[in-house]
Amino acid sequence: MADKELHRVRPDFVDKVSTEVIKQLLDGLLFDGVFNDGEKDSVVEENPSRADKARVLIDKVKRKGPEASRRMIARLQKLDRTLYCELGLSSDQPAQPAPAEPVNQRGLAPPIPTVKEFWRSKKDDPEVYPVTQSSFRNRVALLITNIKFSNESMNRRGAEIDEENMEKLLSSLGYEVVKYTDLTGKAIDEALMKFIKHPKLKHTDSVFVVIMSHGKLGKILGVNWTEDNLDEFPINNIFKHLGSKSCPELINKPKVIIIQACRGEQRGSVLVSEGPNTADDVPQTEDFEADKLHFVHPEKDFISLLSCTPDTVSYRQPDRGSLLIQYVVKVFSPESYLEHIFELFTKVLQHVERFRSCEKLQMPTIDRYTLLKSFYLFQGLLDNDH
Template identity: 60%
Template sequence: MAEELHRVRKKFVDKASKELINQLLDDILEDGIVNNGEKDSMIAEKTSRADKARCLIDTVKKKGNEASRKLIAHLQSRDPTLYNELGLSSGPPPPAPLEAPKEQNWSNALIPTTEAFWCKKQNDRNIYPAAKSSIRNRVALLITNIKFTNEKLNRRGAEKDEANMEKLLTSLGYEVVKHTNLTGKAINDSMINFSKHPKLKETDSVMVVIMSHGKLGAVLGINHDEKCDDEFPINNIYKHLGSEKCPALLNKPKIIIIQACRGDEGGSVLVSDAANSALVCDDVKQPSPSPSAGDENLEDDALRCVHKEKDFISLLSSTPETVSYRHPEHGSLLIQYVVMVLNTFAHEDDIDELFRKVMQRFEDFSIQSKRQMPTKDRCTLTRRFYFFPGL
């Protein structure tokens, strides 16, 4: 803007009237561009109109671009004809300097919620109820497959995942039912047993965490290889914990986290499980019944219709057809980020927001051409769920 004033200086000095100069002097005094002494000096020492105009424009130029922009804006308001004749442009105010984004400080331990925060949420109908008695009856299922019959499929680093998830679940107030190295059938059996756990009647929620190799729609058991399909269908989770098979969990949040590949392509590049790999992946390659006739005529007041599948939210470690990465020493990327985000934000954020922040962590994940993006799946939560850790 100072350059603009320099460009029109001669024409302004020739054209500006004495009255306009005095008005502009009042304007820049009010703006704080000059003080009373500077204004009085220009009026007293410069007797001719041209000298006053010349002193005005030179003084403002020296004050910088912002001062010059304000003078040009005042000139536009005071004398639009001269403003247009000079070919000036006041331009928009310069944007405020952008603050550098603050680096997030991740907590190594779970931050407890406050009593006041919990009390504030108790009467909100948009939030799942979480009485202190039900929080104390929380229970979670943790299944980790580490060692496989085919040793080439062993998941190095999964021990770290198991330890990290058990610590997190315990900190969140869940009694952890833990299983390690299960076949597909054993995973299914453990899910059925979990659906009958006596604490489910009193809990406010459950968590299920399964970590293994996988493919689209299934988690693989420890006997899986090229000759043997040892699988646990992910859909069975929803069947065993749904309204029909597990009425104890009716209207209660069921939080599912699955660390397993869902394919071997798209979004990332397959890597081998060799000892020198910085990251490895968990890929090994790599209809509802119709109501019977007459049901609509039932009149038994003891019966009621409920949603077959409701109050679930699942976080899968990758999008369909793609792999998930695991560090042989530090564990799976998903589990690392889940622990970091929940430790830092579970005291104030609901589960949907927590999962969003986990996904956001993967936006900046990039090692060479490798990419991974977790996805929320089959979310049927009708309210917000808070963990309220530490109560």
């Protein structure tokens, strides 16, 4: 039985498993339904040393029985083949595929499909935004991070960590990252206008636009901002520039906006974001041929994640970066291809909402949601392609 196998290898597992593999095992077992959020978090938060985490992890899984133990063994085989073999599991306990249906009262999930299997199951679904291998190769994202300001007291310590983490995340999702650092409000606008002329937009399936800076309601602050020089970028311009009129190449394609910036000065939120306002009017025309001209919505297929609610501030840790970006990176895990973008953003909201540090509370928002279908990122789709 698999639980007896875990008992057999327990001493060596505790001695040899790495912290990173422990984290990945916990994420996988949470996804499988072996652990809930509280159980997963308790392993990490209540056990300071690596060995203690490993000991508690394997003991918790053993107590859940053979099926949970099989899941952990299968996960370990995938995550650390060397350790899996060293423990003697490769010959004594080959990884078992999970049953097609839950087999016990724990309600464990069915087998996890690979990225390509999942993509094949969705690629012809009319309720899912289309992603082809060709469009995946043409993904492109815009990343703008303001770190150093003319007024040095406004410098955003830790923002360089956000920039690095977001660039890595976007790259892992298949996006070529067009990156700018320390822009004025006018330069942010110009960067967006240049971005909508990117040659890949015609062939991509989606875009990300991530802007991180100081902010206030409806505005992103440029690096030269002072009370006497309102160097600002209107957030609504993002939607105007990427909308149907200015950027027809992105019609019917998901446009994902993430803004890390304050939206005011009131406490109760974290260091992030901004929410846009109104859309352009559809141009009116009297004379047109029905087979050549057609109306389109000026703003469609958007979803934006803002770090906080209106009029509140966002929080950033100088040694770890902003809360919003920390949890975006956490939620967009290697296995998050199984969830569409709204589900992923909802998980980010839940993580940030649960964060507690004295009176510092933050509530991100999903804003201007006009996606008409489910958008799956299918990260890893082209891995191992030749």
